[in-house]
Amino acid sequence: MKKWIFAIVICFIAFIGLNMTAYTVAEDEVAVVKTMGKIVKVIIDNPNDVEQVEKALKDKGYNVEVTSQKGLHFKLPFVQTINKYSSKYLTYTSVKETINTYDSRKIDVQMYAQYRIINPALFNMTLGSNSKLNTLMDDRVYPVVVQTANMLTFNDFFDRTKITEAIDSKKHSLNSELVSAYGIYVTDIGIHRKNFPLNNISSIEEKMSMEIQKESEKLMAEGDSEFQMAKSETDRIKKEIVAKAVEESSKIKAEADAEALRIYQESLKKDxxxxxxxxxxxxxxxxxxxxxxxxxxxxxxxxxxxx
Known part of the structure; x- marks a missing residue:
């Protein structure tokens, strides 16, 4: 009986020891290993990012082991701590704000961005938790949309191709800053929702009505001009055809009259x-x-x- 109790105690101690020294990193997680508060190891998601993460940390003076191996790992109990973060694509949606286009038109815009953590060490040192991510996106990503709107006219802003090209042109420089400073990589930025401010709807409708009327008058004037040109051309062709027909008929009649007179004169001579x-x-x-x-x-x- 004592042997069984001793075996159970040993197993329990072994379990506690294993639990204190072993940890797992899931496939959708990244992790930071610290020894007495100092980062000594980083577990990232993509093997292709290992060299990039190592270089970024060395440039900041940190010599850290970087690996992409997930699964079971071991640590020193009471000495090392583990911070885990999601490696999934996260979605940020801004609050609705009123912005101005290049031609001073106001639009209510709500944007979105998709991003992920590729360098958990920098993320841990600068932000530390996901709760600060929205603030970072408000301060660094949202201004990209505002600056884009400031450079586009009202009509261009509602052109999906132009707004996408304008935002994508700034995404590279934005990612260079986010990756090097926070370990965050933005994969997509776009407009989630855009509306007219309520106090501007009446003026926009009036302006659109005036533009439609102006365009209608322009099209009507162009149509009348085309009609008059076509009518003049038709009348000219008609007069040419009639004149040619009269000339031709007069010529035929004169020839016929001459022939009839000749026949008549010939008949008189004969009898x-x-x-x-x-x-x-x-x-x-x-x-x-x-x-x-x-x-x-x-x-x-x-x-x-x-x-």
């Missing part, structure tokens, strides 16, 4: 008696139901009788 016969027939037709008086020596009687 003069036939011509006289035709003329008598026409005279008889015109004398129908008509009474005339003439003496016997009138030449018309000889003409009607065929003499």
């Amino acid at each position: 003069l008696e036939f011509y006289r016969f035709i003329q008598r027939m026409n005279t008889y037709k015109n004398l129908k139901d008509t009474t005339i008086f003439m003496d016997k020596d009138n030449d018309i009687l000889d003409y009607l009788n065929g003499y």
Whole structure:
């Protein structure tokens, strides 16, 4: 019985000792190991960042072991302490603020940023806990959006491509500062929500209405000008076609009249008696139901009788 009690006590002491000397770093965590308050070891998330983290710490005068090995580790009990932080992507959302565009238009903007801890040693030395992260983002990341808005016009600010390009152009310099000073890397910055200030909505609507009316008048004037030009061109083409047709028809009629006269003259030359016969027939037709008086020596009687 005593042996069993002794074995249980030994196991309990071993368990307490193991618990005091062993610790685990999960896959979604990074850690800082301190010996008597001095950082001696850093466990980071990405193996590709090991050299970068080592260099950043050496540049600040710290000779620290950097590793990306997660899982079970051991420490000196009562001497070493472990600080763990999440290695997941964290999301920051700012409060709504009113900012000015380049053309002095006001917009209510709420922004977001996604970031992660890549150097837990610098993060531990400067911030120490996640509770100070929002303050850091308010002071360092949010001004990037404000500066971007100050350089863009109102219309450009609502162009997704232009606002994204403008923010991305400043993200590199921002990350250089955040990584070297705080061990934080920002992967994405954007506009979470943008609205018009309530006291500006009426003036914006009025200005937009005026711009729409101005654009409408411009389009109507351009349309009228195009219509008049098209009508003038159509009238000119019509006159040219009609003139050409009249000229052509006059030419054809003149040629036809000339040909008819020629045929008529040719027929007279061939049979003069036939011509006289035709003329008598026409005279008889015109004398129908008509009474005339003439003496016997009138030449018309000889003409009607065929003499």
